[in-house]
Amino acid sequence: MATTTRRLIAFLAAVAVLGAAACDMLPFGGSDQPVMQEAKKQADQMAKQADDLARVAKQMQDQAGQLKKAYDEAQEAADEAKERWEAMEEQAKEMKKQADDMKKQADALKKQVQQMSK
Secondary structure (H helix, E strand, O other): OHHHHHHHHHHHHHHHHHHHHHHHOOOOOOOOHHHHHHHHHHHHHHHHHHHHHHHHHHHHHHHHHHHHHHHHHHHHHHHHHHHHHHHHHHHHHHHHHHHHHHHHHHHHHHHHHHHHHO
């Protein structure tokens, strides 16, 4: 992404430089043929830079799509893990309740045994 940003900045700087150069080349009398040739050359360069920028934008879109796909897959895995740990948490609560009930039954049984042995 940093490379893309640098390319965009370089492109914008080139456009500014080319624009300033074009202003300096406006004829104030005499033949405008060299100016026209230079303007055409600069237009061709700008067109090439625009093509390059469009290619970089396409690459960025492709990378964004890949990142979204990876994010969606990670989100799906996280959702599945959440369902599992929530289910496990419920099972643990139920087992704890059963263990508490069993302890109460064991205590009651001990009391019965103690009373019978007296």
